[in-house]
Structures are given as C-alpha cells and as structure tokens.
Amino acid sequence: MMTEGKVPLRQIDDCRWEIPMSYKKGMRVPGLIFADEKILPQIHSDQSLEQVANVAHLPGIVRYALAMPDIHWGYGFPIGGVAATDPDDGGVISPGGVGYDINCGVRLLRTQLMETDVRPRLRDLIVQLFNTIPCGVGQSGDIHVSKKDIRKLIVRGAGWAVEQGYGVAGDLAHTEALGVLEDADPDAVSPRAYQRSEDQLGTLGSGNHFLEVQVVDKILDPDVARKFGLELGQVTIMIHSGSRGFGYQICEDSLETTRRALSKYQISTPDVQLACAPVRSPEGKQYLGAMRCAANYAWNNRQCLMALARQVFEKFFMRSPRDLGMDLIYDVAHNIAKFERHTVRGKEKFLCVHRKGATRAFPPGHSELPEAYRDIGQPVIIPGDMGRNSYLLVGTQQAMDETFGTSCHGAGRAMSRKAAIKAADGRSIEKELEAKGIIVIGRGRNGIAEEQPAAYKDVNEVVDVVHRAGIARRVVRMRPIGVIKG
C-alpha cells in the first residue's frame, strides 16, 4: 500500500514504511520510517519525510536513512533521524546529523521515596529545585571552571565532575560510554566555543530542557523493573539537558567548515544543513575531535545537575543521598555520532552512527553495557511532555539487527511554538497542570505555553510503536508530579 502525501511511502508492516530510492534522484539507500497509521498523518504534516529522503543522499550511508516514530521537522536531518555511514566506503560525518545541542540527553535517577512521602510538601520541593538549579535564558551557573580545567573536563568526561565531588564513581558505570568519548581534541575547539562555555556548567538551559520529579505509575515488565529497583508509586527524577553554548558553537563552526569543504570532496547534498565531510578527512577528524569535547562537556553538565538535585533532596528531607537511594539508573545521549560495530549483510562493519534525536538501544549481552544490565539490555529513557508520561525501556536484539541499535528519543513536537501559544489562548497551563497534581515552575515568558502537553505527540503512542516494532521493550511508565523549566 502507498500513502497519500508528497513523499510516497510503501507500507512494510503495521509499524514500518519505506521511502523508495526511486523517490528522489541521488538517494543511495531507501528511507525506513517507524510509525503506525495513528502517528503517520502528523509525520506527513511537516517536511520531515523529505528530510529523511535527503539524508539518504549522504556518501557511504549504509542500509537505510532511518526515522523513529517521534520524527519531526529539523534542519538538514529530521529530529528522530538515524544514519550509519561506512568510513571504509567513503562514509561521511555530518555535524547536522548530530545537531547543535551535541550530546543532548536524559538521565534517570531512582529514589527510595514514595509519592506519599513527597506529595504533602511537593510545591516546596519543586521551589527548592527551581531556586537551586540554574535555568532559563542568560542564567549562569555557580560552578566556575578555569580555562585550564575546561580543557581537562572536555577530555576526561564525567569522571572530572566526580573527581570534583559532583557525584560518585558508580554514576559513571551507569552512563552511556562511561560518560566519556575517547579522542576528544581540545585544539579542535574554537575560542568562541570556549567563550560560550563559561559559567554554563551545571545549568539546565531553556526550551525543552527540564528537570522532573516523577512517580512510577505502571509496571510493564515486573522482572526487569525489579532489577532496576523500581516499583509502583516510587519517586524518580529525570534530567534533560546537553552541552549548552559550547556544543552549539562547535556545531556552528563545523557546519561552516564542512560546507566550505563540500566541493573539495565533490559532495553535493540537497540541503546545505546536511554539509558533511569524509570521516577520515581533516575536516571530518576536526569535527569528531571537537564533537567529542562537547559530548564530554554535556556528560559533565548532567552529572553536575544531578549532584545539585541530590543536594536539594538531601537538605529537604534531611537524609543522605545514600539513605534516599538516589542512584543513577542510566544516562543516554540522544544527539551524537558514535563509532560502533554492526553486522550488515552478514559482515561485521565499523560504522559511524549518527543519532539525531534518537537513543541507543543495545541488546542484552552487549559488551558496552554495565554489569548490572548485561542480562536485561541497555536502559532506554524516553521523556514525554510535562502532562503525560515518560518511559523506561530496554534495548533489544531487533534494534541491533535493524536500526543500528537505536530507538526513539521522546514524544516529538506536534505543534510549532507559535501554534502552541495560540492554542493556550491565554489559559494558564500551570493551573491546568496543577489541577492534575503536577507542579510546574518555569522562567521564560510563554515558555510553559510553548512546552504544554498539547504541543507534543502522545508519548504513549510513540513508545507503543517502538515496542510493537521490537526496537525497544517497555519496562516502566512514569508520570510527572513536579517540573522545572528554563
């Protein structure tokens, strides 16, 4: 069956649709979209499918240009897009395939607290978090890092923050890549990026970044949930942030460098935001060296944000973080490029996997998983909007076989910011959410209206698709009870 719409889609099964290579001249591989009939009309409503077809033009792309069910219109790559390239076959690295917020990601902590422990003083707790964790436009953090130390932390990764007292060694084992990408090159980073990094460590930012206090409201796989130490009614904390101005500037610098190098490597892309360079070219290496610095900055940032949240809980409940059981379940990057081994048509290949708004979802038994999760698969953390749910899933062999070990990253926007403000029509989203038992505190004007639940797809539907497609398996569902936004 083909669908109506500008971009033709051939249905493969309930959850999979293909953009044939014949759609656009220059496509090297087909597009593969994970979606069902319910989600598809929303995907058709913007230019994201066209962008999937554009990504299929990248030199050295392997198998498919992939799109997750939370796909929406980005610039160059769609958000929710995945592309693996083969450096042995002229494969490229594309800064736009990672995005401006390099290593934007999510971390999930558990606590030993139950909703009944928190509910009576919930507003006070959220106010404390809001007053302690720097968020919003132009806000600087209290963690000052010297120029010398910045160069150290972007090479060392989150281990740097732990050494400074922000967290414990056990946190690193539960962070993707142990919180550090090797071969980060501080000399590949521009002075402007260093300037934009000042005073930004341990700051949340604005836009869709948040810190949420949540409650486990549905157990979907009791055995795995138990291994994560999670039960119904238990309080969790989720943090969503990235590499701040440091990463944005590195992306901008690299887009310019790769754009200027396109003719040198005789690469033509349908969209200038897809500028790229061969992985093994000087431009490709420079971007990778700088991108790794930004990824390491982001892991330090989330590590510091988590340490601040632990401090607030410790003071508020007058119990130690250990006593509160505030352990990191896992931290995932959802804007990143990584070099990974994947089997393609029976052959093992070392590929450059771009995940732009997509989460790694490695299966049980994978060597990169921490000991505690080796037999259950990698935790996949999917935040939803501030009024509905978030999920904890685990990675699968199906994901490894089909999507380079990747799943979705969130609900995905359904409405532009402008449309969301119009839809709010002056209503107080804060009051509406409070009536549902959710305390939301934000800084920016219109910020909460722009981020209201109706602006997003229903995360339950998005997660349903990846679960049914088998590219991640649902374990636990959470609902928010308190949210801080920039």
Next chain:
Amino acid sequence: MNPIVKPYETFEHTADTGLRMFGGDLRELFLNAALGLSDLMTNVERIKETTSANASRQIVHRTFDLKAENIEELLWLWLREILFAFSSRRLVFFEYGVQALDETILKVQATGVCFDPATDEQRHEVKAITRHGYHVVKQNDRWVAEIIVDI
C-alpha cells in the same frame, strides 16, 4: 525611505522558530534583523526604556566590522555576531550607528547593556542561526530575509 509596516515577524517551524525580516533599504533590513533576533531572546524595547530610566545601568559599545562575498553571507554573519554577543557576554543592543554598509561590507557601532536575567525579560535561548531555508530577496524595492533559528 519607504515606510515599513513591521520590522520583522516570526513564522512557524515545528521545533524551532522562523524569523522573517523586512527593510526598505539595506540599513533597515540589517537593523530589523538584529532587533528581530534580540526580541526572540528578550524584550529590547523594555530594556531600552529601563536603561534610560536607570542612570546606573552601564552602557556598552561594540564595533562590528564584517566582510562577506554577498548579501546572504553578510546578513548571516551579522546575525551570528548578535547571537554570539548575547550568548558569550550577555550583550543586548538597542542602538546602532551604521558607518558603512553595502551588500558585502558592514561596519557598525552597537550600543546596549549587559542582560540581567533577574530583571530583564527572558524569552528564548537561541542556540544557533541555521541555514535551513535561509534566503534574502529584494521584492518591489523591499528587502525580505527568512531564517530559522534553533531554540
């Protein structure tokens, strides 16, 4: 100079924001572009008002001297400078003295203040000026430029 109805407007993009900037001449286009971008981050008019009412608020001057191959490149560089001034030094400008401007050269002295998150309006954190769908055209003697900013 042609009367301009509005200096800029925003348009829809699913995750980010589009900015459409107008100008009866190049000078207007460049100044309206800077205003449009700054207004995405804060309220420029309000900052200007509070600064003139508050003698103790320190005024900052910055000179920008930009060269580019064409008008598209020059405007993009200009917006990038405005964003960088805000994101690295929190500078918001509300007055511009244009000293030289054609389609490849811009020399301007900008006057403004350091943004104070405690008192100034916080709107969006702009991550970057993208080139996705970016264009500058002259229609009926009127300049129009469109960009999408990542927020």
